[in-house]
Amino acid sequence: MQLNKKEVDRIISFALKEDIGSGDITTNSIIAKDKKSSAYFYAKENGIVAGLAIAKSVFKKIDKKIVWKNFVQEGEKVGAGTKIAMVKGSYRAMLTGERTALNILQRISGIATLTSKYVKQIESTKARILDTRKTVPGLRLLDKYGVKIGGGKNHRFGLYDMVLIKDNHIKAAGSITSAVEQVRKNLKGKFRIEVETTNIDEVRETLKCKADIIMLDNMNIEMMKEAVRIINNRIKVEASGNIKSDNVLDVAETGVDFISIGTLTHSVKALDISMNFVN
Numbered sequence: 665m666q667l668n669k670k671e672v673d674r675i676i677s678f679a680l681k682e683d684i685g686s687g688d689i690t691t692n693s694i695i696a697k698d699k700k701s702s703a704y705f706y707a708k709e710n711g712i713v714a715g716l717a718i719a720k721s722v723f724k725k726i727d728k729k730i731v732w733k734n735f736v737q738e739g740e741k742v743g744a745g746t747k748i749a750m751v752k753g754s755y756r757a758m759l760t761g762e763r764t765a766l767n768i769l770q771r772i773s774g775i776a777t778l779t780s781k782y783v784k785q786i787e788s789t790k791a792r793i794l795d796t797r798k799t800v801p802g803l804r805l806l807d808k809y810g811v812k813i814g815g816g817k818n819h820r821f822g823l824y825d826m827v828l829i830k831d832n833h834i835k836a837a838g839s840i841t842s843a844v845e846q847v848r849k850n851l852k853g854k855f856r857i858e859v860e861t862t863n864i865d866e867v868r869e870t871l872k873c874k875a876d877i878i879m880l881d882n883m884n885i886e887m888m889k890e891a892v893r894i895i896n897n898r899i900k901v902e903a904s905g906n907i908k909s910d911n912v913l914d915v916a917e918t919g920v921d922f923i924s925i926g927t928l929t930h931s932v933k934a935l936d937i938s939m940n941f942v943n
Contacts (some may be wrong), residue, residue, distance in 0.1 A: 671805050674716060676725050678802070679764045688760040695756045701941055702752035707742045708936040712780050714739060714813040715772030716749060718806065718918075722765040727757035738815045739776065748937065755941075762939050772810040773804075773935035779814025779928050785909065786916035786923070794819045794902065794922045800932035807929040819924055827857045828879075840866060844873040858902070859933070867891045871898065879924075881905045885914050892919040 674816035709712065713736050724772040730753040736742055751758055782793045786908040793816040799807040808818045820826035829843045837843035840859055847857055856875035864887065870878050871894070878895060880888050895901055902922040903915045915923055 667718075667809055668805065672721065673725075675803065676718070676722055676764070676768075676805065679768070680722065680725060680761070683764050688756070691756050691759045695759065695912060699755040700753060701755040701758060701943055702750060703758055703941045705748040705749050705941050706938050706940060707744060707746045707748055708938055709744050710742070711731065711773055711777035711935040712739060712741055712814055713748055713769075713773050713809050713935075714776035715769045715806070718772070719749070719765040719769040720751075722768065723751055723753075723757060723761045726761045727754045729753050730757055741780075745787070751939075758941070766937060766939055767934075768806065768932035770937050771800075771932070772806055772813070773937065774932045775807060775810030776814035777935055778932050779811045779816040782912055782923075782928070783815035785913050789913075789916040790901075791916035791920055792817045792922050793927050793928075794903075794924040796924050796926045796930075797822070798926040800929070811928055814928075815884060816928065817922070819922075825855070827855050828860065829857065829875075830860045831862070831881075834860075835869065840869045841873055844870075844875060853919055860904075861891075863887070864890060864894065867894060871895060875899065877902055877922075879904050880920065885911075885918060888915065888918040888920065 676726060715735050716738050723730040724733065730751060733750045735747045735749055742748065755887055759909055773833050779793060790870055795808055795811040795816060795818055804821065808821065814820055820828065827847050829847065833843050834840055835856045837846060844857060845861065857877040859875045860879045860881045861867045861870055862881050867878060879902045880891050881889065900922065901920045902924055903920040904924040907923055912923060
């Protein structure tokens with residue numbers, strides 16, 4: 665996944681404006697303009713490091729003369745106590761950018777770490793872990809980047825790049841068939857079509873419509889197995905809803921192609937990372 669540099673720059677600019685406002689009054693009152701220093705980033709727990717280049721850009725946005733050096737690779741698994749990176753230059757710039765850089769680095773690393781755990785759990789199956797749109801508003805690009813670095817696969821980025829017909833769409837249209845027909849008429853085959861189903865009858869109806877993907881939403885394991893048997897590899901199958909660490913392997917072993925997990929981004933724990941100044 666290639667990060668859109670303009671979008672990343674927009675996110676960083678907004679985050680810094682939110683935090684700095686009219687100026688870092690504490691730092692600017694205490695630290696001399698010409699004072700230099702260096703600081704190291706350390707992992708305080710085991711995990712996957714992700715977002716190094718973005719954290720670097722935070723400091724560069726404040727002061728272009730800031731020097732940054734990585735000690736680990738993007739996406740590398742590290743243990744507690746690992747030195748991740750170094751930043752040096754203006755003491756003011758580093759103090760002012762510290763929290764924004766850490767917030768970004770910790771969150772993306774947390775998402776990558778959690779995603780990698782789910783990916784590891786189902787590696788014996790054909791299923792792939794997907795993210796969802798349950799992301800922090802304004803930070804979807806970074807959240808989904810973390811999923812990708814953790815070994816997951818990105819689902820649609822928004823309402824504009826893929827059709828996903830959900831229960832409320834079906835209610836409004838009158839049926840799955842009607843909803844699919846309206847989409848095909850209006851979008852003329854420009855986008856893939858996924859349909860959310862909650863029972864076997866809906867699975868059969870979606871199959872007849874020849875959608876591209878069938879979502880099995882909040883089905884129990886036995887119903888998923890039956891749905892996968894009926895679909896019989898004719899189209900891709902995604903499982904979604906209430907999927908956690910203790911049941912993800914059972915879901916994967918039903919034979920689904922994808923498993924979407926909102927927890928990856930909507931309630932993830934940030935990876936504990938510290939920034940320690942040398943002097």
